[in-house]
Amino acid sequence: xxxxxxxxxxxxxxxxxxxxxxxxxxxxxxxxxxxxxxxxxxxxxxxxxxxxxxxxxxxxxxxxxxxxxxxxxxxxxxxxxxxxxxxxxxxxxxxxxxxxxxxxxxxxxxxxxxxxxxxxxxxxxxxxxxxxxxxxxxxxxxxxxxxxxxxxxxxxxxxxxxxxxxxxxxxxxxxxxxxxxxxxxxxxxxxxxxxxxxxxxxxxxxxxxxxxxxxxxxxxxxxxx
Numbered sequence: 001x002x003x004x005x006x007x008x009x010x011x012x013x014x015x016x017x018x019x020x021x022x023x024x025x026x027x028x029x030x031x032x033x034x035x036x037x038x039x040x041x042x043x044x045x046x047x048x049x050x051x052x053x054x055x056x057x058x059x060x061x062x063x064x065x066x067x068x069x070x071x072x073x074x075x076x077x078x079x080x081x082x083x084x085x086x087x088x089x090x091x092x093x094x095x096x097x098x099x100x101x102x103x104x105x106x107x108x109x110x111x112x113x114x115x116x117x118x119x120x121x122x123x124x125x126x127x128x129x130x131x132x133x134x135x136x137x138x139x140x141x142x143x144x145x146x147x148x149x150x151x152x153x154x155x156x157x158x159x160x161x162x163x164x165x166x167x168x169x170x171x172x173x174x175x176x177x178x179x180x181x182x183x184x185x186x187x188x189x190x191x192x193x194x195x196x197x198x199x200x201x202x203x204x205x206x207x208x209x210x211x212x213x214x215x216x217x218x219x220x221x222x223x224x225x
Contacts, residue, residue: 052190116166138162
């Protein structure tokens with residue numbers, strides 16, 4: 001824990017020097033919030049051993065605030081995921097939709113037919129980009145409901161199917177957390193924690209490819225018989 005010196009007693013190891021520096025910074029942050037009557041401060045420290053971890057406000061009833069990395073993930077129509085952005089800092093993922101769609105086009109040579117998103121992604125710039133490039137974005141149309149009965153029924157049917165298909169991303173997260181290590185990050189360093197998360201996505205994709213291959217083999221064998 002410490003090293004002795006001849007004149008001044010003890011010298012902390014580098015590990016505990018880092019802890020002490022983190023405690024000092026945390027004290028300065030708490031002092032700033034007290035003196036300025038605020039609850040917000042940049043790069044707020046919530047862990048002495050992991051000073052890079054930031055509180056992320058999620059708005060959930062059971063867990064309004066979570067601590068850990070924030071993962072921006074996209075899943076294609078075959079069930080394979082790609083990490084669009086990964087960081088311990090809080091960020092707004094809404095503007096990142098266009099970047100994700102451009103990445104899809106880079107990998108597949110075209111834009112997707114549709115994109116299933118949360119409400120946070122349904123901004124006017126994102127909707128305009130999708131309309132310009134022939135991408136149907138999930139969610140209600142802007143403006144008043146369609147007067148044409150057939151068009152209205154089509155919108156309702158598409159919305160129902162989108163909600164069903166969007167379960168795939170939730171299923172992916174559940175599988176990655178329960179089976180492939182994403183829900184049990186025990187690493188203490190920032191780089192190893194991020195690497196563990198990335199590996200859990202990779203492993204989930206690998207098992208997904210195995211499942212897809214098995215389904216294709218079964219389909220092929222049934223066709224042959």
